[in-house]
Amino acid sequence: MVASAAKPPKVDHHQIEQNTRLQIFLDNANFGPGKIDGKQGVFTRKAVALFKQAKGQADATPSNPKAPIDMTGLDLAGVVPVFTSYTVTADDVANVGDLPSGPVAQAKVKRLPYATMAEAVAEKFHCDLNFLKELNPKKTDKLKVGDQLTVPNVKPFEMSAVKGLQAGSEAPALIANELGEEQAAQTNTSAGETTAPNEPGISLYISVKEEMLEVRVNEKVVAAFPVTVGSQQTASPIGHWKIQAIAKLPNFRYDPKMLKQGERSSNFHILPPGPNNPVGVIWIALNKKGIGIHGTNDPDSIGRSASHGCIRLANWDIVKLAEMVKPGVAVTVE
Numbered sequence: 442m443v444a445s446a447a448k449p450p451k452v453d454h455h456q457i458e459q460n461t462r463l464q465i466f467l468d469n470a471n472f473g474p475g476k477i478d479g480k481q482g483v484f485t486r487k488a489v490a491l492f493k494q495a496k497g498q499a500d501a502t503p504s505n506p507k508a509p510i511d512m513t514g515l516d517l518a519g520v521v522p523v524f525t526s527y528t529v530t531a532d533d534v535a536n537v538g539d540l541p542s543g544p545v546a547q548a549k550v551k552r553l554p555y556a557t558m559a560e561a562v563a564e565k566f567h568c569d570l571n572f573l574k575e576l577n578p579k580k581t582d583k584l585k586v587g588d589q590l591t592v593p594n595v596k597p598f599e600m601s602a603v604k605g606l607q608a609g610s611e612a613p614a615l616i617a618n619e620l621g622e623e624q625a626a627q628t629n630t631s632a633g634e635t636t637a638p639n640e641p642g643i644s645l646y647i648s649v650k651e652e653m654l655e656v657r658v659n660e661k662v663v664a665a666f667p668v669t670v671g672s673q674q675t676a677s678p679i680g681h682w683k684i685q686a687i688a689k690l691p692n693f694r695y696d697p698k699m700l701k702q703g704e705r706s707s708n709f710h711i712l713p714p715g716p717n718n719p720v721g722v723i724w725i726a727l728n729k730k731g732i733g734i735h736g737t738n739d740p741d742s743i744g745r746s747a748s749h750g751c752i753r754l755a756n757w758d759i760v761k762l763a764e765m766v767k768p769g770v771a772v773t774v775e
Contacts, residue, residue, distance in 0.1 A: 457479040457480075458479075458523050458524075459517075460479045460480055460481055460485075461477060461479045461523050461524070461593055462517050462520045462523045463481075463485065463489075463510070463512065463515070463517060464477045464478075464479075464485055464593070465477065465520050465523065465593055465594060465595045466515060466516075466517050466519070466520050467485065467488045467489065467492060468567055468595050468596075469520075469595065469596060470492060471656075471663075471664035471665075471666075471761060472488040472489075472491055472492040472495075472664065472665050473488060473665065473666040473667055473755070473758050473761075474488045474667075475488075475667045475743060475744065475755070476567060476568060476569045476572075476740050476741070476743070476755065477566070477567050477568045477569065477572065477593045477595065478568070478569035478571075478572045479572055481509070481510050483506065483744070484653075484667040484743075484744060485510065486502060486506070486510060487651065487653055487665075487667070488665060488667075489502065489510055489511075489512075489515070490502065491653070491655065491662055491665040492515075492665075493514065494662055495661065495662045495663060496514065498513075498514045501513065520594065521594075522594055523593070523594055524576065524591050524592065524593060524594060525591070525592060525593075525594040526589050526590070526591060526592075527562070527566070527589065527590050527591075527592045528587060528588070528589050529558065529562065529584050529585065529586055529587065529588045529589075529590070530586060531586050532600075532601065533558065533561055533562065533565070533586075534558065534585070534586055536554055536555055536561050536600050536716065537554055537555045537556070537557065537558055537560075537561050538552070538554040538555075539554075540553060540554060540555075540556040540717055544695040544710045544712060545710060547710070547712050547713070548695070548710035548711055548712055548713075550713060551713055552713050552714060552715040553712065553713055553714065553715035553716070553717040553718045553738070554715050554716065554717060555716055555717065556717065557584075558581075558584035558585075559573060559574070559581040559582070559584060561716075562581075562584070562590060562592065564598060564716065564740065564755075564756060564757065565592075565597045565598050565599070566592040566593050566595055566597055566598075567593070567595050567598060567755070567757045568592065568593055568595075569741075570741075573590070573592070576590070576591045576592070577590050577591055598756060598757035598760065600716065600722070602760065603689055603690060603722045603723070603760055604689070604690070606689050606723075606760065606763060606764065615688045615691045615692060616691065616692045616693065616694050616711060617688060617691035617692065617693050617694075617720045617724035617726075617733060617735065618693060618694050618720070618724070618731045618733065619694060619731075620685070620686050620688055620691070620724060620726040620733070642657075642658050642659035642660075643656070643657070643658050643765070643766065643770055644656075644657050644660075644770060644771040644772070644773065645657070645684075645734075645766065645770060645771070645772045645773070646772075646773050646775075647668065647670070647677070647752055647772065647773065647774045647775075648775065649670045649671075649676075649677055649679070649774065649775065652667060652668050652669065652670055652744050653665055653666070653667060653668065654666045654667075654668045654734070654752065654754065654762070656762070656765055656766075664761070664762075664765065666754050666755075666758040666761070666762060667743050667744050667754070667755075667758075668743065668744070668752050668753060668754055669737070669742055669743050669744060669745070669752075669753040670752060670753075671750040671751070676750060677732075677750055677751070677752060677774055678727075678729050678732055678750065678774055679774050679775055680773075680774060680775075681771065681772070681773050682727040682728055682729060682732075682771075682772045682773075682774065683727065683728050683768075683769060683770065683771055683772060684725055684726070684727060684728075684766055684767070684768050684769060684770045684772060685726040685727060685728045685768060686725075686726045686768055687723070687724070687725050687726070687763055687766070687767070687768065688723070688724045688726070689722060689723055689763070690714035690715070690718075690722055691714060691718070691720065691723075691724045692711050692712060692713055692714060692718075693711070693712045693718050693719050693720050694709055694710075694711055694712075695709060695710045695711075695712050695719065696708065696709035696710075716736075716738065716756060717738040718738060719737070719738055720733070720735040720736060720737070720751075720753075721735055721736015721737045721738060721753075721754075721755075721756045721759060722736045722756050722759065722760065723735060723736050723756075723759040723760060723762075723763045724736075725759075725762070725763060725766070727772060731750075732750055732751055733751050733752070734751065734752040734753075734754065734759070734762070734772075735751055735752070735753060735754070735759060736753070736754060736755070736756040736759040736760075737753045737754065737755060737756065740755040740756070743755055752774075
């Protein structure tokens with residue numbers, strides 16, 4: 442007797458739309474749910490809990506990770522429509538190019554762009570790449586200017602906004618993980634930003650266990666974003682720190698010995714800027730050598746892997762964070 446093929450599970454399009462609506466609502470409120478994928482994942486659950494905490498609401502979501510999220514008190518009606526149509530632009534195409542493989546080859550080029558148009562559009566709309574492909578069957582392989590795609594109706598992440606961001610450190614050829622030493626001190630002293638935070642009472646709190654970064658004003662949570670933290674071998678630095686400097690579109694010193702052992706060597710490569718730089722589009726240096734809060738070239742890795750001691754956010758979230766803070770802001774890691 443020949444066994445019959447198992448039927449694929451039925452797709453609940455209504456539930457996917459409702460989950461996406463929730464994720465867009467949270468993202469727009471600066472309580473990041475991670476990449477938008479139409480699911481009630483762990484970071485969506487954590488974002489709901491922190492949003493309700495910020496609003497003084499109780500969260501009745503069961504601890505069972507498969508149980509539905511309690512959406513009481515969340516005004517999701519304003520997220521209309523959930524999905525919208527987007528037309529690929531010339532600026533999108535300009536952010537895509539050849540992406541060499543490996544640090545040796547990458548150090549020889551002038552930028553590290555998106556490898557495909559699908560990758561660029563997915564990041565623009567804070568979206569899981571596979572989810573974008575599911576929303577647009579057979580349309581994402583050879584995108585060009587003028588093509589239309591269905592995307593989550595979230596405020597888009599724009600590379601042009603990164604270039605225009607007043608990050609505070611505009612030194613040419615800035616190397617991210619060397620910021621915070623002599624160069625950072627010179628930059629910040631000339632800008633007069635060595636100690637004063639941008640807003641009284643603002644601070645950052647990073648929970649290594651929960652893998653969440655909270656922005657607090659007078660100890661009240663006002664925003665939160667999912668992060669990747671260090672491993673046991675290269676742990677994120679527990680303690681109290683301060684933001685030393687902020688840089689946009691930085692270079693990155695790829696030094697395996699530094700990344701693994703915390704010691705610099707002569708075997709390194711300087712990787713150029715771009716969305717596929719290992720530290721993404723923003724580096725926020727802490728007053729600890731080589732350690733920063735930064736973006737990533739792999740949003741799928743947030744919460745799923747370990748960093749080399751730094752705090753890693755999706756590019757769309759690190760830009761939001763950079764707009765909220767300045768050098769001098771206190772950072773607690775615990």
